[in-house]
Amino acid sequence: MKEGPDISHIAALIGDPARANILTALMDGRALTASELAEEAGVGLSTASGHLSKLAEAELIAPRKSGRHKYFNLADAEVAGVLEALMGLAARKGATRVRTGPKDAQMQVARVCYNHLAGRMGVQMYRSMIGRGLLVEDGEDVALTGAGRDFVTGFGIDVAGLEAGRALVCRTCLDWSERRNHLAGSLGRAMLTRMEDQGWMRRDPKSRAILVMEKGKAAFAAAFPET
Amino acid sequence: MKEGPDISHIAALIGDPARANILTALMDGRALTASELAEEAGVGLSTASGHLSKLAEAELIAPRKSGRHKYFNLADAEVAGVLEALMGLAARKGATRVRTGPKDAQMQVARVCYNHLAGRMGVQMYRSMIGRGLLVEDGEDVALTGAGRDFVTGFGIDVAGLEAGRALVCRTCLDWSERRNHLAGSLGRAMLTRMEDQGWMRRDPKSRAILVMEKGKAAFAAAFPET
DNA sequence: GGAATGCTTCGGCTACGGTCAAACTATGAA
DNA sequence: TTCATAGTTTGACCGTAGCCGAAGCATTCC
Numbered sequence: 278m279k280e281g282p283d284i285s286h287i288a289a290l291i292g293d294p295a296r297a298n299i300l301t302a303l304m305d306g307r308a309l310t311a312s313e314l315a316e317e318a319g320v321g322l323s324t325a326s327g328h329l330s331k332l333a334e335a336e337l338i339a340p341r342k343s344g345r346h347k348y349f350n351l352a353d354a355e356v357a358g359v360l361e362a363l364m365g366l367a368a369r370k371g372a373t374r375v376r377t378g379p380k381d382a383q384m385q386v387a388r389v390c391y392n393h394l395a396g397r398m399g400v401q402m403y404r405s406m407i408g409r410g411l412l413v414e415d416g417e418d419v420a421l422t423g424a425g426r427d428f429v430t431g432f433g434i435d436v437a438g439l440e441a442g443r444a445l446v447c448r449t450c451l452d453w454s455e456r457r458n459h460l461a462g463s464l465g466r467a468m469l470t471r472m473e474d475q476g477w478m479r480r481d482p483k484s485r486a487i488l489v490m491e492k493g494k495a496a497f498a499a500a501f502p503e504t
Numbered sequence: 505m506k507e508g509p510d511i512s513h514i515a516a517l518i519g520d521p522a523r524a525n526i527l528t529a530l531m532d533g534r535a536l537t538a539s540e541l542a543e544e545a546g547v548g549l550s551t552a553s554g555h556l557s558k559l560a561e562a563e564l565i566a567p568r569k570s571g572r573h574k575y576f577n578l579a580d581a582e583v584a585g586v587l588e589a590l591m592g593l594a595a596r597k598g599a600t601r602v603r604t605g606p607k608d609a610q611m612q613v614a615r616v617c618y619n620h621l622a623g624r625m626g627v628q629m630y631r632s633m634i635g636r637g638l639l640v641e642d643g644e645d646v647a648l649t650g651a652g653r654d655f656v657t658g659f660g661i662d663v664a665g666l667e668a669g670r671a672l673v674c675r676t677c678l679d680w681s682e683r684r685n686h687l688a689g690s691l692g693r694a695m696l697t698r699m700e701d702q703g704w705m706r707r708d709p710k711s712r713a714i715l716v717m718e719k720g721k722a723a724f725a726a727a728f729p730e731t
Numbered sequence: 732g733g734a735a736t737g738c739t740t741c742g743g744c745t746a747c748g749g750t751c752a753a754a755c756t757a758t759g760a761a
Numbered sequence: 762t763t764c765a766t767a768g769t770t771t772g773a774c775c776g777t778a779g780c781c782g783a784a785g786c787a788t789t790c791c
Contacts, residue, residue, distance in 0.1 A: 362585065550753090550768085
């Protein structure tokens with residue numbers, strides 16, 4: 278009974294509906310202000326402020342002050358991963374949130390997870406790169422091979438620049454809808470950004486869904502064929 | 505705000521201290537009765553009964569009636585995985601539960617996770633088998649290679665028997681103390697059982713810790729060398 | 732400077748949910 | 762049949778924690 282870390286405190290934090298809404302809203306990796314999060318959570322500003330300080334205290338989210346605004350981010354990818362895992366558990370009991378609109382279908386296809394591509398397309402990209410020897414898995418970790426560096430560089434990404442940063446370049450993240458890994462880390466983020474820049478896809482500003490352009494579909498399928 | 509599965513309900517279930525104790529107690533994979541779990545949780549029997557029906561309702565645990573007893577198990581390995589992940593989050597804030605005794609040190613070395621070997625030795629076994637080409641990872645999944653089947657059979661395990669069962673043979677589970685994968689699934693369980701049968705290790709009946717015998721240390725190091 | 736905006740703190744209200752004891756059901760033992 | 766043990770249900774109690782509005786800081790804009 279007295280073994281291992283105390284789960285209950287952190288789970289209770291996630292367990293409040295307002296706080297869960299806040300965390301879910303932050304899952305797309307964008308930084309949001311306290312007011313925006315209050316709106317998302319459906320509570321008053323003062324209430325949200327209390328929630329936010331608790332979440333920050335537990336280091337689930339990271340606050341940053343900027344002028345008279347205060348921005349919040351998820352603390353890191355591990356937190357995002359735990360949230361995805363919880364969604365996985367919740368999803369199997371049909372506990373999806375209320376109405377499933379057209380957006381929900383698109384969310385299965387492509388969505389933002391923290392800051393990288395998730396959903397069927399995220400998984401396809403990951404598996405394609407593994408299958409072609411561009412990425413190699415080692416336990417929980419994943420790394421670029423030599424061929425992978427060339428490929429990614431050709432894709433228009435400055436690998437050396439990523440490696441100079443503090444963030445982990447390659448990282449896996451478990452996709453809750455597909456139940457498979459997809460690519461996270463600074464490379465995952467860069468790949469998504471690059472595809473947006475090229476006009477392959479575009480983020481829905483009101484949700485985590487990603488809209489894929491016609492030309493993007495073809496280009497993506499060519500770049501990341503199923504193996 | 506209205507996207508994706510509803511996390512808060514399931515997190516709130518885990519977030520109550522009594523229920524968290526119950527779930528933690530079930531992490532070693534043994535089935536426990538309602539009375540035993542009440543004891544573990546530190547609440548009265550009637551209170552525990554209420555908690556247990558809620559957990560069962562959410563399919564986090566699976567009840568089985570046997571005579572006038574009612575046994576409870578974790579629902580499956582995915583639930584165990586989420587709990588381990590939450591422990592990982594909790595652990596990094598030094599939120600380990602109260603006193604860290606000698607048992608806690610041993611827990612880092614070897615412990616039971618659901619029903620398989622976890623901790624440093626669990627991770628070492630997994631990585632050794634990957635490194636020698638006995639196991640191969642494919643995304644989130646992991647599988648035995650031909651050489652792996654031979655090795656495991658030579659270890660004294662009836663692979664065909666495992667495959668006949670309903671449970672997934674190979675499965676990964678993220679180790680909260682090591683932050684790496686270890687081997688779960690029915691093979692993971694069989695490996696641990698086999699090592700116990702051979703007298704390499706023995707479970708501490710009062711905790712999740714696994715005691716490693718002297719001869720077990722040498723035999724384990726020989727069977728699963730670091731690569 | 733003064734006004735407006737963004738956030739925090741405080742006080743008070745409320746309700747949800749955890750708790751237990753006691754009554755009740757069900758299974759097994761004598 | 763009767764008693765004992767295991768678990769569930771009910772009802773009453775109580776505390777915690779979420780909620781809001783109002784007042785208080787802090788920062789920026791005019």
